[in-house]
Amino acid sequence: MTKRIAILGGGIAGLSAAWALEKARRAGQDVEFALYEAAGRLGGVIASETIDGCVIEGGPDSFLTEKPAAAQLCRELGIGDQLLGSNDSERKTYILVGKRLIPLPDGLMFMVPTKLVPTALTPLFSWSTKLRMAREFLFPPAPATVDESVADMTRRHFGQETVDRLVSPLLSGVYGGNASQLSVRAVLPRMVDMERKHRSLSRAMLAARKSAPPSSGSAVRPSLFTTLRGGMSQMVDAIAAQLPAGSVHLSTEVHAIGRDERPRQPARWTVESGFGQDSFDAVILALPAWGSASLLRLLDHPLAEALSGVPYSSSITVTLGYDRAQLAGLPPGFGFLVPAIEKRAMLACTFVHAKFAGRVPEDKGLLRCFLGGSGNEALLGESDAYLTTTVLKELEAILGVNARPLFVCMHRSRQAMAQYGVGHLERIQLVRDRVAALPGLALAGNAYQGIGVPDCIRTGHEAAASVLRALALEAAPAAR
Numbered sequence: 001m002t003k004r005i006a007i008l009g010g011g012i013a014g015l016s017a018a019w020a021l022e023k024a025r026r027a028g029q030d031v032e033f034a035l036y037e038a039a040g041r042l043g044g045v046i047a048s049e050t051i052d053g054c055v056i057e058g059g060p061d062s063f064l065t066e067k068p069a070a071a072q073l074c075r076e077l078g079i080g081d082q083l084l085g086s087n088d089s090e091r092k093t094y095i096l097v098g099k100r101l102i103p104l105p106d107g108l109m110f111m112v113p114t115k116l117v118p119t120a121l122t123p124l125f126s127w128s129t130k131l132r133m134a135r136e137f138l139f140p141p142a143p144a145t146v147d148e149s150v151a152d153m154t155r156r157h158f159g160q161e162t163v164d165r166l167v168s169p170l171l172s173g174v175y176g177g178n179a180s181q182l183s184v185r186a187v188l189p190r191m192v193d194m195e196r197k198h199r200s201l202s203r204a205m206l207a208a209r210k211s212a213p214p215s216s217g218s219a220v221r222p223s224l225f226t227t228l229r230g231g232m233s234q235m236v237d238a239i240a241a242q243l244p245a246g247s248v249h250l251s252t253e254v255h256a257i258g259r260d261e262r263p264r265q266p267a268r269w270t271v272e273s274g275f276g277q278d279s280f281d282a283v284i285l286a287l288p289a290w291g292s293a294s295l296l297r298l299l300d301h302p303l304a305e306a307l308s309g310v311p312y313s314s315s316i317t318v319t320l321g322y323d324r325a326q327l328a329g330l331p332p333g334f335g336f337l338v339p340a341i342e343k344r345a346m347l348a349c350t351f352v353h354a355k356f357a358g359r360v361p362e363d364k365g366l367l368r369c370f371l372g373g374s375g376n377e378a379l380l381g382e383s384d385a386y387l388t389t390t391v392l393k394e395l396e397a398i399l400g401v402n403a404r405p406l407f408v409c410m411h412r413s414r415q416a417m418a419q420y421g422v423g424h425l426e427r428i429q430l431v432r433d434r435v436a437a438l439p440g441l442a443l444a445g446n447a448y449q450g451i452g453v454p455d456c457i458r459t460g461h462e463a464a465a466s467v468l469r470a471l472a473l474e475a476a477p478a479a480r
C-alpha cells in the first residue's frame with residue numbers, strides 16, 4: 001500500500017525533504033506526501049523580491065560555497081546556470097570602532113589572525129592585545145575540558161578586546177547571536193580540535209595555512225559566497241515547480257499531531273490543522289525547534305523539553321535603494337559590522353551592489369542593514385517608520401550618507417535563527433535518542449547541526465531518508 005508522509009513546514013528544510021521524497025517517488029518507491037505550511041507562501045525566511053530592477057533579500061542573501069548541498073540542489077533542479085559567486089576581488093569587511101570603519105586584517109582564519117604584518121599594523125586592536133596575541137603563540141592557555149562559550153574561549157587565548165571588536169560582531173552578523181552564549185563546540189568545532197591538538201590557536205592556524213594546497217596562479221578560486229541571479233527564492237520556486245499538484249497545503253497551520261500505536265503493526269500518525277485531520281505513516285517536522293516542541297509535548301515530554309530549550313533570535317533587515325551616485329563616498333568592500341559595545345541599533349550593513357554583480361542595475365546602489373539579534377527582541381515591535389529613521393540616522397553617522405533613499409524595504413524574521421548555546425551538542429544528542437525511539441518521526445531545520453541554508457537542505461534530505469528507511473523504502477541519492 002502507498003506509504004503516506006506528512007511534512008510540516010515549507011521553509012527550505014521542509015522543501016528539501018519534499019524534493020527528496022519526490023525523487024524517491026519518481027524512482028519507483030510507493031510513497032506520497034503532503035506538505036503543510038502555515039504561511040500563505042513557501043520559503044520560510046527565504047524571501048526575495050525585485051524593486052526597480054534591484055534583487056532584495058529579506059532573509060538569506062547567499063550561502064557558503066564550501067558547503068555544496070545548496071549548489072548541488074540548484075543543479076538538480078535545473079537552475080545551475082543561475083548560480084552566481086560573490087565578487088571576491090571587492091571583498092573587504094569593516095568593523096565600526098567609534099566613528100571609524102576599520103578593515104578586518106588580512107589573513108583571518110576562523111576569526112584568528114594568521115598574518116603577522118597585517119595584524120601588527122591594524123588599528124583594530126591595541127598594542128596590549130597584539131602583545132597578548134604574540135604571547136599566545138608561545139604560552140597558550142590549557143585546553144578547556146568542558147564546553148564553553150565562544151567569548152570565553154577567545155578571551156582565554158586573546159583577551160577581551162578580541163571578543164569585543166572581532167568575535168562578537170562576526171557572530172552577531174552571522175548568527176544574530178551573542179558570543180557569550182554560543183557554544184564553541186557547536187559553532188566552531190574546528191577551533192576546539194585545533195586547541196586540543198596545538199594548544200595555541202595562532203600556531204594551529206599557521207599550521208593549517210601551511211598545509212593548505214598552494215593556490216596555483218592559473219586556478220580560479222571559488223567565491224566565498226554563492227547566490228542566485230534572481231534571488232534565493234528561485235530555489236524555493238524551482239522545488240515547488242517539481243512537487244505533485246495537490247501535495248502542498250499553504251495557509252495551513254498544524255496545531256496537533258498524534259501517534260496511534262497498533263499491535264504488531266507500525267504506528268500511524270495523525271496531523272490536525274484548521275481544515276481537519278489526516279493520517280500518515282510518517283511525519284517530518286521541519287519547523288523551528290520551539291514549534292516542534294509544542295506539537296510533541298503530549299507525545300514525548302522530555303523530547304519537547306529538550307527542543308524548547310533551543311533559544312532563537314529574531315532579526316530585521318532594512319534594505320534601502322539609492323541612485324548609485326549618492327553612494328559614491330562608500331568605502332570599497334562588502335560592508336561593515338557593528339560591535340555591540342558601539343551601542344548602535346544596527347548590527348551590520350551589506351553593500352549589496354558590491355557583493356554580487358548583476359543583481360542591482362549599474363545606476364542603483366543597495367544597502368542592506370541588519371537589526372535585532374539576540375537580546376534585542378524589543379526592536380521587532382517598533383514601527384517601520386521608527387526603524388527607517390533609526391537606520392537613516394546611523395547610516396549618516398557611519399557612512400556620511402544623507403540622501404533620501406528611492407525605496408525602503410523591511411522584513412522581520414521572528415524567532416527564526418536558532419542559537420546553539422553552551423551544551424547544545426548534548427541537547428541535540430538527547431533529541432536524537434528520543435526521536436530514534438519514535439519510528440516514523442524525523443526532524444529537520446536550523447536547530448540541530450548548522451543554521452545555514454546548505455545545512456538546512458542537508459537536514460531535509462536526511463529526514464526524508466530516515467523516514468523512508470523506517471518505512472522500508474529507498475531514498476534517491478541526496479544532494480551533497
Ligand SMILES: Cc1cc2nc3c(=O)[nH]c(=O)nc-3n(C[C@H](O)[C@H](O)[C@H](O)COP(=O)(O)OP(=O)(O)OC[C@H]3O[C@@H](n4cnc5c(N)ncnc54)[C@H](O)[C@@H]3O)c2cc1C
Nearest residue numbers: 009011012013038044045059060061254445446451452453
Ligand atoms: C535575516 C536572515 C538572514 C540569513 N542569512 C543567511 C545567509 O546569508 N546564508 C545562510 O546560509 N543562511 C542564512 N540565514 C539562515 C537560514 O536562512 C535559515 O536557517 C534557514 O533558511 C531556515 O530554514 P528552515 O526551513 O529550517 O526554517 P524556516 O525558514 O523558518 O521555515 C519554517 C517554516 O515552518 C512554518 N511553520 C511553523 N510552524 C508551523 C506549523 N505549526 N504548521 C505548518 N507550518 C509551520 C513557518 O511558517 C516556516 O515557513 C539567515 C536567516 C535569517 C533570518
